[in-house]
Amino acid sequence: MSRVRVLVGTRKGAFVLESDGKRQEWKIDGPHFAGWEIYHLKGSPVDPNRIYASQTSSWFGQIVQRSDDGGQSWETVGNGFVYDGTPGTHQWYDGTPHPWEFARVWHFEPSLSDPDTVYAGVEDAALFRSTDGGRSWEELSSLREHPSASSWQPGAGGMCLHTIVIDPSDYNRIFTAISAAGAFRSDDAGKTWRPINRGLKSNSIPQQEAEVGHCVHRIAMHPKHPNVLYMQKHWDVMRSVDAGESWQEVSGNLPTDFGFAIDVHAHEPQTIYVVPIKSDSEHFPLDGRLRVYRSRTGGNEWEELANGLPERNCYVNVLRDAMAVDRLDSCGIYFGTTGGQVYVSPDSGESWSAIVRDLPAVLSVEVQTLP
Amino acid sequence: MIRVVLPAHLRTLARVDGEVRLEVAGEVTQRSLLDALEMRYPMLLGTMRDRVTQQRRAYVRFFACEQDLSHERPDAPLPSAVADGGEPFLVVGAMAGG
Numbered sequence: 001m002s003r004v005r006v007l008v009g010t011r012k013g014a015f016v017l018e019s020d021g022k023r024q025e026w027k028i029d030g031p032h033f034a035g036w037e038i039y040h041l042k043g044s045p046v047d048p049n050r051i052y053a054s055q056t057s058s059w060f061g062q063i064v065q066r067s068d069d070g071g072q073s074w075e076t077v078g079n080g081f082v083y084d085g086t087p088g089t090h091q092w093y094d095g096t097p098h099p100w101e102f103a104r105v106w107h108f109e110p111s112l113s114d115p116d117t118v119y120a121g122v123e124d125a126a127l128f129r130s131t132d133g134g135r136s137w138e139e140l141s142s143l144r145e146h147p148s149a150s151s152w153q154p155g156a157g158g159m160c161l162h163t164i165v166i167d168p169s170d171y172n173r174i175f176t177a178i179s180a181a182g183a184f185r186s187d188d189a190g191k192t193w194r195p196i197n198r199g200l201k202s203n204s205i206p207q208q209e210a211e212v213g214h215c216v217h218r219i220a221m222h223p224k225h226p227n228v229l230y231m232q233k234h235w236d237v238m239r240s241v242d243a244g245e246s247w248q249e250v251s252g253n254l255p256t257d258f259g260f261a262i263d264v265h266a267h268e269p270q271t272i273y274v275v276p277i278k279s280d281s282e283h284f285p286l287d288g289r290l291r292v293y294r295s296r297t298g299g300n301e302w303e304e305l306a307n308g309l310p311e312r313n314c315y316v317n318v319l320r321d322a323m324a325v326d327r328l329d330s331c332g333i334y335f336g337t338t339g340g341q342v343y344v345s346p347d348s349g350e351s352w353s354a355i356v357r358d359l360p361a362v363l364s365v366e367v368q369t370l371p
Numbered sequence: 372m373i374r375v376v377l378p379a380h381l382r383t384l385a386r387v388d389g390e391v392r393l394e395v396a397g398e399v400t401q402r403s404l405l406d407a408l409e410m411r412y413p414m415l416l417g418t419m420r421d422r423v424t425q426q427r428r429a430y431v432r433f434f435a436c437e438q439d440l441s442h443e444r445p446d447a448p449l450p451s452a453v454a455d456g457g458e459p460f461l462v463v464g465a466m467a468g469g
Binding site: 034035057058059060062063076079080 | 414419422467
């Protein structure tokens with residue numbers, strides 16, 4: 001029987017949650033790297049025992065950990081995230097130029113073909129790649145050197161490159177998203193980049209439909225439909241059917257279209273999930289009721305999923321990297337909250353239960369479906 | 372032999388218990404001590420000082436002989452009591468946050 005391994009990054013360590021295909025009984029292992037912020041962990045799709053973890057601290061900086069045994073043991077690998085050349089400046093919150101400074105890795109995206117190759121999205125926004133299992137890193141610097149980069153500004157969480165999506169039908173095509181610059185696409189394995197933000201509208205920037213400057217929170221793709229992208233923007237849920245060339249709003253009947261996380265059902269490419277959050281100034285669910293919303297039509301028509309989720313007094317947030325799906329026949333949906341709960345639905349969202357309730361604030365959730 | 376006391380998180384990272392004892396070639400300064408420490412424990416690279424600028428990380432402090440040496444020049448000689456192993460060199464995570 002297949003099983004699942006859930007990799008949870010939190011403010012105070014990493015946790016590995018494992019279950020069989022029923023997803024009812026869970027073994028919880030952790031904390032790994034206790035006391036450190038673990039922004040993200042992700043396993044290689046080629047070798048699921050190879051896992052990369054971003055371990056970070058305001059005191060002691062960035063550490064990269066690698067496991068080759070599915071998270072049982074870890075090895076410190078390279079943290080040499082050095083910008084290529086003289087990195088220049090971006091805009092600071094007050095609009096003044098601010099030098100590019102490395103802060104942390106927000107997201108690891110392992111290659112779809114080679115377990116030793118992994119991409120890292122970092123703050124201040126840039127994309128790095130390692131081809132030796134994380135021991136050394138090189139910047140794919142043309143993204144940061146895009147002519148618009150001096151105008152990029154940080155979002156509230158910092159100016160981070162938080163989303164990396166590789167097209168499974170063409171490994172040279174890579175999508176990234178930066179808060180608050182927007183979405184970018186490379187068609188040549190990261191050598192060149194261009195913004196793909198046509199159709200986005202943001203009322204918090206002077207030119208609402210500008211080429212860059214949008215606070216994209218997350219992009220998701222179904223691997224069998226790589227030209228169809230779903231986006232949770234600061235406000236607005238968006239869809240593109242042309243690999244980001246243009247975007248259409250699909251917020252539809254959502255009670256609020258602010259949020260962070262978005263994901264796609266493993267077997268139904270038009271079934272997507274979001275967790276609506278009240279607003280940009282109130283980062284918690286509407287009316288204290290935690291709800292996932294599902295659309296089976298690629299957006300616009302949404303249904304509330306509430307069975308097993310808190311009905312009242314719930315004021316947590318669900319961050320951008322804290323939702324994931326497994327690939328079992330009955331697709332499992334997972335998300336973690338800033339209140340330390342990790343929820344699972346083993347039936348595509350029909351019913352939910354907490355795997356664990358009292359972890360530190362959850363920063364990221366990834367799921368591995370194992371034989 | 373130089374004695375170095377690391378904060379708990381860095382001891383865990385370096386997989387050491389208690390004090391670290393180091394041989395430091397030449398004059399004992401912050402720079403030569405940290406160079407020797409990072410050489411022996413490469414997983415500590417970047418955790419105490421920036422990998423590019425070599426500047427002390429903002430929330431890391433260096434104490435010895437009941438003095439705060441954090442703002443001393445990296446190439447200034449450390450107190451002789453540190454150089455001869457009588458007193459440890461303390462790497463401390465600054466009090467910040469909760």
